[in-house]
Amino acid sequence: MASIRERNRATILTVASEVFADKGFAATKIIDIANKAGLPKPNVYYYFKSKEILYRSVLESVVEPLLASSEPFEIYQDPETALREYIKAKITISQNYPSASKVFASEIMHGAPHLPEDITERLMEQTRASVARIEQWIADGQMQAVDPKHLLFTIWASTQTYADFDWQITAVTGKEKLDQEDYDTAAELITRLVLAGTLPG
Structure with missing residues (x-):
């Protein structure tokens, strides 16, 4: 307890x-x-x-899950499983940390003026590692020749929208709050679109 x-x-x-x-x-x-x-x-x-320390703590509360979300790129050898699990992890962050996710997104949109340098470097290192993994899959013929960075941007945008634009999503769906089925449906649809556009035919 x-x-x-x-x-x-x-x-x-x-x-x-x-x-x-x-x-x-x-x-x-x-x-x-x-x-x-x-x-x-x-x-x-x-x-x-201080307010600065509290703000950093809020950022860290979502940064740690964001960093952990890339683990599928390290764990799985095949891109299909890795991308599926990565997208699921990113949707779960929007579901479980909606407000902290908005704070993080706002920080980025304003040029990251308060994002500590050590956090920035950890996030950049994660991105570099994910890009390298995707490039290796492409070189091995396991993925189509897509731009790895823009693939990540697409996944980030489509998953984080469920936190950042939750008002719009609930208004369109007619729900006060999304339920687990909504997040599962979103993850599955985004996964289908990503896999269809990246895996060999």
Whole structure:
């Protein structure tokens, strides 16, 4: 069972993700987060010494799953399984970390002014490794000669949209909130499109 300290920290992090996603870094005040979390302002500073540290923690909460999502490229030898599992992992991030995903996307769209250099380098290294893996599959004849970077961009855009544009998606589907079947359907459709366009005929 989680301790009170762990529960409070998790609550603050979740609420901070929502507030940062709604207001952005500059407009967010610690008191906003404290009030929404139902905690005194000093309690927030007890767990996170500054707004910058809290913001970084929100980014890290989604960066770690993002880094882990590329593991299928390392684990599986065939591109079909690797791409299928990679897309599934990316959809799961949008499902499980919707607010933190929005914060990350907003940070990137604004030129990553607050993204720490060490996180940036870890993400870039992950991308370089994924690109190299795809290039190897292409060289081995296991994939069509597609541009690896643009393939990744396409996957990122199509999976992260389920977090970043959730209002639009729920409005179109007529649902207050997407359910597991929706995310499974999205992952399967994106996978079919990617595989059809990348695997040898």
